[in-house]
Amino acid sequence: MLPVKSSSFSEAVVYTKVINENSVLVVDSATAMHYLDIGTLNVKSVLKCNIVHFRYSSDVFGFSSNAKYFVVISSDCKESRLYDIKTKKIISKIDRHHGDVSSVALDPQDRYMFSGGDDGKIFVSDVESGQLAFTLTSHIDCVNDISFSDNAQLVATASYDKNIHISSLNTMKLIHKLRAHSAPVMKLKFLSKNRLFSIDKNNSAIIWDTNNGKIITRLDGIHDDITQVAVGDDKFLFLASILGYVLVYDLHSYKLISRRYIKLNNKITSINFDENNKHLIIGSDSGELILYEIYLGENKLTQFLREKNYVQIYAEIEKNPLLKYTETYLILDTLWKKTVQRAKELFGKSDKKRAVGIFGNFVTIPSKKQIMNNLIKEYEEFDKFVLLVKHGKITQAYTLAKKHPLYEETPVYKSLELNWKKSFMLAQKYILEPKAADKVNEILAPYRGISEKSKHIQALLTNAQIHRRFKIAIAQKDFKLVYELLKIHPFLKEYSEYDSLSKYADNLYINSQKFIEKNDTHSAVKLLRILLDFEDFKNEAKDIIIEIESRHKFFNAIRDNDITVAYNLLESYNDLQNTIEGENLQKLWDYDLYAVSEYVFRGDAIKIKKNLDKYMKINSKILPIANVFARCYIVQLEASIRERKEQLYIENGIKNYILYYGLEDKIFTFFEKFKRNHPKTKLNLESQTEGSINKWRPSMIVKSIIE
Known part of the structure; x- marks a missing residue:
């Protein structure tokens, strides 16, 4: 792949971000922020911070979506710092890690700054206030990466302890x-459709389902250490390696498209994707910034297709395999598939001359010519097959068809199968009549030498009673019994009743989907409840019914202004979060939670309670509310030191805090400050009666933690 644009910097490029349609941000290892024109890569402005980084395999820099803030690790890796870009002042810093800070991030909604450390802890600060908001469940080793879902509902953390934590940003749970x-997890990336990508130090990569935490698949073909990850056009996963390669995977099939899609001479330290221009933006440790157009060559494909120059189209695809995903290639691929199908039809009519001629311009393409030659060879004995069928040599005809499976697509073979089905159905009819054994044997005699048919014939002769039960169960619509019989007696699938049953199920499903499209969910559910008894449909039918019922409950709750039910359903069903009503509910919660920040930092528990009272019965909000009050009570404790309250008075507040929330990071941090002011204290935190924030309830709200 050849780049379309490039630029260079004196330091390694550690971060890139598309700001808007016209600008891209490039941050180097000295934390100089270069704002570039995205069309020319000319520098428009530079903001220098002089924070030099010597390690940047993990994220040392983060930039807010509103371009107001950035977060960065200090040069000595002892602090995470949040800056206001306009004033260039520090809003907040986290220096609580026991060891180095290993990674930082800002969530997509610019609410929180995240700081992960070598100690496995993840501290989270409120962006607006700069105050510590909460901590996530700790790892037992270094935090290597932090990633967020696009809707900012989930955060995932990867660690050297080989584990990944997925937490809710609504509940902080x-x-x-x-x-x-089996090795330390190094990189994470949320994907669309509730998926998460992860890769470890041994280059083992996994795609996870974030709904249930189960593995969807493992990716093959990764042999280099992966340094950075990007998603392009919601179709491709780009993995940048330490050796300068970019691998690309199909996010639908999970297959490796190219192991060497791009090759640089240096370690790739940053990779991003520009959705507007379809450009892959790559930065290296040598200071290179290079832009690649992922569909480079598409215009040529269109011209070649117009000229029917298929050879050149495939030559362009050899240069850029992602061209296979363009509309032009899809047109050509459809044409090729239709050509192959038409050739099969002509071969099936013994018209070899026209069958070969129909390939036309595809013949000069080596890979297509090979397919054509294989087809010709496959149909060499077709005339013999036709003669066998014509002369009633059924056993030999089936033997030849087994040797050449493509014959099964021909009208001759389909006619052969139709005769078998008619014969078998007739035998089924007679088998249920008394004294009709000779008639059945006569009907089925031509098929006894065919192994695939013999087993069904034998089953028919020995299981007439089971067949009778099967027919009765279908007639009575006792589908549970029908499928129990099918499990025990697979031969029943050869009966015409089974075909009718399958068509009936298909029609039920199709009609249910039509009702859903018309918003007639009542009629849809009626049909889906019938499908619950059908093995092939029951799981999907159950999921759709639950989804429909939850949506009904959700929208009824919105109509009735029952936000307790609405929020609980919103937390349980991710699809509801993508509705307008779901988004509005989330915005309302975010706004109300943000609105109480001023009361938190004043230590005003009563005002907080008043403003969040409507959320107190919502299960998914209990833990975040508990965190809000925990921060409020820490503010009260800190105020008691500033106001020089009596030592025993403050110690009582510490005991109460531990009783409510347990021994969490915030109280340890405060206790260190308390001991500096009261070095003679004999208070031992570990000896206190310990509660848990996870068991906190609104009934535990008090005006003051100290009193």
Whole structure:
């Protein structure tokens, strides 16, 4: 792949972000922020911070979506710092890690700054206030990466302890602890459709389902250490390696498209994707910034297709395999498939001359010519097959068809199969009549030498009673019994009743989907409830019914202004979060939670309670509300030191805090400050009666933690 644009910097490129249609941000290892024109890559402005980084395999820099803030690790890796870009002042810093800071991030909604450390802890600060908001469930080793879902509902953390934590940013609770890697997990990336990508130090990559925490698939073909990850056009997963290669995977099939899609001479330290221009933006440790157009060559494909120059189209695809995903190639691929199908039809009519001629311009393409030659060879004995059928040599005809499976697509073979089905159906009819054994044997005699048919014939002769029960169960619509019989007696699938049953199920499903499209969910559910008894449909039918019922409950709750039910359903069903009503509910919660920040930092528990009272019965909001009050009570404790309250008075507040929330990071941090002011204290935190924030309830709200 050849680049379309490039630029260079004096330091390694550690971060890139498309700001808007016209600008891209490039951050180097000295934390100089270069704002570039995306069309020319000319520098428009530079903001220098002089924070030099010597390690940047993990994220040392983060930029807010509203371009107001950035977060960065200090040069000595002891602090995470949040800056206001306009004033260039520090809003907040986190220096609580026991060891180095290993990774930082800002969530997509610019609410929180995240700081992961070598100690496995993840501290989270409120962006607006700069105050510590909460901590996520700790790992037992270094935090290597932090990633967010696009809707900012989930955060995932990867660690040297080989585990991945997925937490809810609404409840601050750990949802899934993913354990399948045999080595430290180094990189994460949320994908669309509730998926998460992860890769470990041994280059083992996994795609996870974030709904249930289960593995969807493992990716093959990764042999280099992966340094950066990007998603392009919601179709491709780009993996940049330490050796300068970019691998690309299909996010639908999970197959490796190219192991060497791009090759640089240096370690790739940054990779991003520009959705507007379909450009892959790559930065290296040598300071290179290079832009690649992922569909480079598409215009040529269109011209070649117009000229029917198929050879050149495939030559362009050899240069850029992602061209296979363009509309032009899809047109050509459809044409090729229709050509192959038409050739099969002509071969099936013994018209070899026209069958070969129909390939036309495809003949000069080596890979297509090979397919054509294989087809010709496959149909060499077709005339013999036709003669066998014509002369009633059924056993030999089936033997030849087994040797050449493509014959099964021909009208001759289909006619052969139709005769078998008619014969078998007639035998089924007679088998249920008394004294009709000779008639059945006569009907089925031509098929006794065919292994695939013999087993069904034998089953028919020995299981007439089971067949009778099967027919009665279908007639009575006792589908549970029908499928129990099918499990025990697979031969029943050869009966015409089974074909009718399958068509009936298909029609039920199709009609249910039509009702859903018309918003007639009542009629849809009626049909889906019938499908619950059909093995092939029951799981999907159950999921659709649950989804329909939850949506009904959700929208009824919205109509009735029952936000308790609405929020609880919103937390349980991810699809509801993508509705307008779901988004509005989430915005309302975010706004109300943000609105109480001023009361938190004043330590005003009563005002917080008043403003969040409508959320107190919502299960998914209890933990975030508990965190809000925990921060409020820490503010009260800190105020008691500033106001020089009596030592015993403050110690009582510490005991109360531990009773409510347990021994969490915030109280340890405060206790260190308390001991500096009261070095003679004999208070021992570990000896206190310990509660848990996870068991906190609104009934535990008090005006003051100290009193």
